[in-house]
Amino acid sequence: MIYLNRFKIRTWNKRRKNGNFAWWTHLLPIKKKKIVFTSHHGNGFGDSPKYIALALLDKEFELVWLVRQKNAAIPSGIRQVEYGTREALCELATAEIWIDNCRKRFYPPKKKTQVYIQTWHSPLRLKQIERDAEQELPSAYVIQAKQDAKMCDYMISGSSFSTELYRNSFWFKGxxxxxxxxxxxLFFQVQHRLKDRTRYVLYAPTFREDSTTDAYLKDFERVRKTLQRLGYSEWKVWVRLHPNLRQDTATFDFTFSENVIDMSDYPDIQELLNQADWLITDYSSSMFDQLIARKRCLLYVPDEVVYQRQERSFYFKLDELPFPKSRTIQELEQAIVNWDETAYQRDVAAFHTRVETYETGHATEKIVQKIQEICKGDNYA
Structure with missing residues (x-):
């Protein structure tokens, strides 16, 4: 009982510091057509909020992006405000719409006339999340997730599978x-490739709870040379670590060079996926972005058994996915050399049918239309 009370006090104090009880913000009036965006708790300019914001630039909206540090990639038509500050609280308190891709930590009390749109940060996912993984999640996060779900008015879904997941596992009633x-x-638009003749393979693994990289692919030069056997003039490898690890790349046993490039600080993985010819990953949801793009993806999973035992359960068995699976570097080489594009596209199409995808390339357009409807129908002075 004493521990429970201490936990509640710590949780309350954390929420207080994040502005969640800043009731004085109710005195601030809402500004029509003002939208405040947050992505990954103020880290970077990317994911679905980025593409919605860019589509609204010429629509006479006041756009604000909360950032931990100034970002040169953000257009001048979007005002940058430091995440976690009193100023940011005021921006949120006076916005007509909030748009986020993660559970909100930092926010003032939401007003009844404000609208919160949650895009989430993956179109599909392999690892179980939210209520499905409640026993593995920190108690503080579960409390935060449930509070966030109460505030949220809309969630954006890319498939029937995701719709069912949001309805059943996200504590969401909107x-x-x-x-x-x-x-x-981006994947449905005319692709503008980089002007050089180089081909790219992107290696983008997910993180492990213990932050180790023991199971990561390391022999990138060997993979690169295998790809060169496919007949193109030149191949390079992009390595992009998960945000939970990217600050530590200098301490990991990776050898970067002119042909093996660390892209962990690149702000938008979608642009890398759009340029890369191949993706190599393990349990990252980036595999499903590649699925939507109908581009080549390989799984390198030497720790498959250990990962499922120590981390989280999966929504899909790896063998059910359309991506060839390798547990050794030799198997990975063979998967590249023996690639069957016809069989791969057939399996990708079957998986799209299984999850009942809604991806047509017009999601941003439809969300903008919804935002315009919300702002047109506001009901406050």
């Missing part, structure tokens, strides 16, 4: 917009 994933619209 409306689900089955329109697709704004960040994946």
């Amino acid at each position: 409306e689900i917009l089955e329109v697709g994933t704004p960040r994946c619209d």
Whole structure:
């Protein structure tokens, strides 16, 4: 009982510091057509909120992006405000709409006339999350997730599978917009490749709870040379670690060079996926972005058995996915050399049918239309 009370006090104090009880913000009036965006708790300019914001630039909206540090990639038409500050609380308190891709930590008390749109940060996912993984999640996060779900008015879904997940496992009772994933619209546009003749493979693994990289692919030069056997003039490898690890890349046993490039600080993985010809990953949801793009993806999972035992259960068995699976570097080489594009596209199409995808390349357009409807129908002075 004493521990429970201490936990409640710590949780309350953390929420207080994040502005969640800043009731004085109710004195601030809401500004029509003002939207405040947050992505990954103020880290970077990317994911679905980015593509929604860019589509609204010429629509006479006041756009604010909360950032931990100034970001040169954010257009001048979007005002940058430091995440976690009193000023940011005021921006949120006076916004007509909030748009986020993660559970909100930092926010003032939400007003009844404000609208909160949650895009989430993956169109599909392999690892179980939210209520499905409640026993593995920190208690503080579960409390935060449930509070966030109470505030949220809309969630954006890219498939029937995701709709069911949001409804059953996210503690969410609002409306689900089955329109697709704004960040994946990029894959349906005419692709403007980099001007050089180089081909790229992106290696983007997820993180382990113990932050180790023991199971990561390391022999990138061997993979690169295997790809060169496919007949193109030149191949390079992009390595992009998960945000939970990217600050530590200098301490990991990776050898970067002119042909093996650390892209962990690159702000938008969608742009890398759009340029890369291949993706190599393990349990990252980036595999499903590649699925939507109908581009080549390989799984390198030498720790498959240990990972499922120590980390989280999966929604899909790896063998059910359309991506060839390798447990050794030799198997990975063979998967590249023996690639069957016809069989791969057949399996990708079957998986799209299984999850009942909504991805058509028009998600951003439909969300913008919804935002315009919300702002047109506001009911406050």
